[in-house]
Amino acid sequence: MTRSQLSFGLDFLDSVAGFEIAESPIAYRATDTYGRALLVGLLNTLMVSFVGIVLATLLGIVVGVARLSGNWLVNRVSAGYVEVMRNTPLLVQLVLIYAVLLQLPRAIDSIVLPGTIYLNQRGLFLPEPVLESAAGSWLALVALGVAIAIGARRTATRRTAAGRPARGISFVGLTALVALPVVGWAVLGTPISLEPPVLVGFNFVGGLALSPEFTALLVGLVIYTAAFIGEVVRGGIQAVRRGQVEAALALGLTPGQTLRLVVFPQALRIIVPPLTSQYLNLAKNSSLAVVIGYPELFNISRTAASQTGQPVAVIVIVMGAYLTISLGTSLLMNIYNRHVQVREV
């Protein structure tokens, strides 16, 4: 140990980091400490993982359902997508996407997407939701509506189980869910407005600006993981026995009801455990961003390790952080899993 001049203290966390970080959700300057720099990295990792998981799940469901489509073209395109994504390394996909993003036109020649979204070599520029002063009260109204709807649904389920009519109650819940936000929006006068990005000089001002690094990482993680989630979803739906669907239809359920009440609840039980490991993979794979320079946890820890001369301490902290993220995600998903599993009555 002494030979290689490595020490194992944690004192370095309080010393000045001295390097800039390109993007940070919290205030950070080069004069801040290593501890804060690592925290920035952790927050960036959490941010991209969370957004990535949500988007990958949505895309994954689409891919999985598309693979079961009776439309030959949809089916084949989805299968081809899954094979290409699963059989090429994520790292190659990331550097490829990043290379594409950097070859995009300059800000003044941006590619305009529907909904005032601009794409150029400086990244992706989206309209940003701005909370007006009345936003708090409007969100409270929405929450109230959701609460009433959930309460009504519970009551309706209980009444149906007890053999009493429940149609009116469901209607009240649905009305509250829709009417409260709509009326609130009108009365409070657009509590949340969208601020579009505006081209000023050579760059966009305002709106939500995503750097090319973040965009490339997010897109790469989402399209890669969605292929795996798609397979998980397909497997789950296919595992529901055909007789279940036939029985449901024979009982007079509509195809929509069959899907919602019979197929999905059973498929979900099979889907959730492998889905969890896909979420974990996505969070862990975010560390590959180091090759495209997004300042996530591993990237910052590498800089910190080389600057402080205490790589072992840094890497132990970072592994601990990843382990905590993994265990935390597993825990949440296990709770959810217990929720969807069969409950013996």
Place this chain on the structure above:
Amino acid sequence: MTSDHLAPPVPVVGPVAWMRRNLFSTWYDTVVTAVLGGVLGLSVVRVLDWSLTEARWGVVTSNFRLFLIGTYPIDDAWRIWLSLTVLSVLAGSSAAIYGGGAVRTLSTWLGAGQAILAGLAFVSGSGLVASGALLLNAAAVWLAFAVALRWRGPRRWLSMAWLASIPVAVILLHGVGGPVLPVVGTNLWGGLLLTFVLALVGVLLSFPFGVLLALGRRSDLPVVRAMSTIYIELIRGVPLVTILFMASIMLPLFLPGNVRIDQVIRAMAGITLFSAAYVAENVRGGLQAIPTGQIEAANALGLNALQRNLYIVLPQALRAVIPANVGLFISLLKDTTLVTIVGLLELLGIGRAVLAQSQWFGAHMEVYVFIAAVFFLMCYTMSQASYRLETAMGVGKR
């Protein structure tokens, strides 16, 4: 009802009926087909246009040798081709002797892959020797297949030959010193060669380690069980890059001062430690699938723990998890790209190094598309072989 009220019958066979059934069965089906077909058509045209007119493929062809073997000395390249010959002959004979669709698929693709590489090497003008050697190797696969089909040697010999091929390949590639086989340091290995070596070493070393971990996790000894469980969960909870990084820093600390190990060995160690935890989880699945009756029967026959595991439990458990382990090998092969982060020049690392050459500035797309295509061919082949294996073995059906 008379027959003249009936509409003409809708065709049920032929391309029109097929399209009506599979592409335009409802109005929204038609819309989806039209939109998707349009987008797909435009993308294909755009990609073809790019790859045929804009793309500067010269970046790949003029650096083809680097992509293939890195900076391995050209005078010693025959050692790589000879190692490949050993592999080709063994694969060809295995396809004949073991039979089985999966082995045949892999062997076919080993031959075809080498033929493709030979063609690319020829086109790129990166050495007639290389393309000739690769072509001969491709022929060796088929030749070995044909010979072994006639003369079916015992399987045991083939297994022995596979085992013996590992030290032979190591000696050939790394060398032992002297005039014939001078040492070629691993710092000169690169490109596809390094990718293959890392993946193969990773799978070969992590397999026994993973089996031990899996047995350890089911052990009756609490300490062994706890240690195995902690190891597996710890490794599976962190990304591979952190382990590679740790291996490149920590391994030197554990060794005496005068021993220096190079980066490639450190990366191999990192990959092996990482992969073993995943192998262990796969094998554990296989172990759990074995009925208790088997173990009780083994105990009743008076077998001790070692004999029970060696003769009764493991053969059944490992057989059941072969497809899962092929999947693992595919992800391992893809994960070898991560060693570029700790500075090794495997396929992706070489690609990034090539992009630093001034005359190929900005040719990122060409390089990365080429690398992605190489990986796709290898991984897709293996995943198809694994499907065949699954069907042939009837996993989940017995």
